[in-house]
């Protein structure tokens with residue numbers, strides 16, 4: 001496990017919790033709009049990194065001040081020692097939010113069922129037809145992702161779906177397909193894309209607010225609570 005980033009305190013990453021955030025390197029997707037691409041294709045020599053012991057030692061000292069930990073990336077579930085990290089954080093009494101792309105959906109379900117994770121922020125990249133392209137891959141088996149979506153919809157675990165809207169990938173048709181995929185879901189955030197130095201594809205464009213509102217309207221027919229994030 002390579003821990004490339006450690007945000008020691010935040011009030012905005014996990015509901016009203018005072019949380020720390022751990023960023024793990026590596027990912028099984030290659031999203032052209034990724035803001036953390038330096039964590040995806042990484043060079044150990046150039047990334048600041050921390051050991052698991054350093055992170056756990058900090059969390060041990062901050063019990064009472066912090067109430068939760070966000071585990072993010074990259075894609076955390078590709079790390080074989082993720083469970084060790086989660087178990088150690090849980091032993092300290094923290095709530096855990098996991099940011100994931102859901103490709104290893106069955107594994108994420110097992111983490112929830114074993115009480116190693118309390119809340120899932122699941123990226124929904126696009127309709128299933130558009131998934132490989134939007135994730136920057138030639139092909140993709142989305143069966144694990146679909147299982148995770150269905151599991152979250154039919155159980156009581158805390159979760160949110162979130163989608164970054166990109167003009168080059170999202171259309172009314174793909175959003176209508178997404179609405180079918182997420183039907184019965186509780187919460188979806190539609191996030192505004194913003195270009196930054198880390199984004200690998202410099203040709204990408206954001207979706208304008210009026211189109212984001214139209215997409216929101218389509219998705220509200222299927223999902224209880226749909227919000228825009230990053231649009232003023």
Ligand code: SF4
Nearest residue numbers: 027029031034074101
């Ligand atoms: S899944 Fe997330 S971390 Fe991985 S490439 Fe896509 S946006 Fe980046």
